[in-house]
Amino acid sequence: ETGVTQTPRHLVMGMTNKKSLKCEQHLGHNAMYWYKQSAKKPLELMFVYNFKEQTENNSVPSRFSPECPNSSHLFLHLHTLQPEDSALYLCASSQDSNRDYGYTFGSGTRLTVV
Amino acid sequence: EDQVTQSPEALRLQEGESSSLNCSYTVSGLRGLFWYRQDPGKGPEFLFTLYSAGEEKEKERLKATLTKKESFLHITAPKPEDSATYLCAVLGSNDYKLSFGAGTTVTVRA
Numbered sequence: 376e377t378g379v380t381q382t383p384r385h386l387v388m389g390m391t392n393k394k395s396l397k398c399e400q401h402l403g404h405n406a407m408y409w410y411k412q413s414a415k416k417p418l419e420l421m422f423v424y425n426f427k428e429q430t431e432n433n434s435v436p437s438r439f440s441p442e443c444p445n446s447s448h449l450f451l452h453l454h455t456l457q458p459e460d461s462a463l464y465l466c467a468s469s470q471d472s473n474r475d476y477g478y479t480f481g482s483g484t485r486l487t488v489v
Numbered sequence: 490e491d492q493v494t495q496s497p498e499a500l501r502l503q504e505g506e507s508s509s510l511n512c513s514y515t516v517s518g519l520r521g522l523f524w525y526r527q528d529p530g531k532g533p534e535f536l537f538t539l540y541s542a543g544e545e546k547e548k549e550r551l552k553a554t555l556t557k558k559e560s561f562l563h564i565t566a567p568k569p570e571d572s573a574t575y576l577c578a579v580l581g582s583n584d585y586k587l588s589f590g591a592g593t594t595v596t597v598r599a
Contacts, residue, residue, distance in 0.1 A: 480532030
């Protein structure tokens with residue numbers, strides 16, 4: 376375990392379903408991120424939260440809705456997804472004042488949209 | 490916008506056969522260049538941060554080096570357990586988020 380826990384590990388959902396991904400960190404970090412990883416493509420940053428405030432929405436479609444109730448928890452709410460949204464969704468955290476030490480990633484949620 | 494290009498896309502090595510991975514980058518004021526290792530079904534695991542040209546860091550069979558335009562990850566006498574995807578990322582002075590390359594998938598055969 377890296378200190379960043381993501382659930383579920385795998386998710387299969389239909390295009391009309393609503394589901395949520397959960398991320399939890401107990402590293403004392405105050406910045407949290409959602410990334411999308413598709414095969415043979417660079418990690419795509421989706422959302423950034425600093426001290427619970429969303430500081431970036433990287434032109435992500437509205438069918439993805441993030442929520443950060445506190446500095447330790449981050450959610451990604453999913454609804455009416457498309458098959459091309461199938462990917463590995465990674466959560467990461469960092470210490471805002473020490474971002475030079477890189478991010479700590481969770482193991483990801485493998486999402487399949489059918 | 491920061492850009493990171495990694496090559497080759499895939500690398501197949503025999504155990505003990507040393508090689509290097511390349512990470513070319515374009516960034517406005519480099520604050521740090523990061524190397525991560527990613528195993529199948531897992532998230533990236535932090536390996537190194539390099540801050541300035543000429544800097545080198547080592548960890549077991551891995552050695553990372555940095556110039557003003559690129560970084561190399563040298564794998565010396567690799568073992569099968571070194572098989573993974575290696576990701577490179579940069580952090581620029583005008584930004585607060587990492588920009589990643591697509592990665593190099595290394596397979597080491599016994």
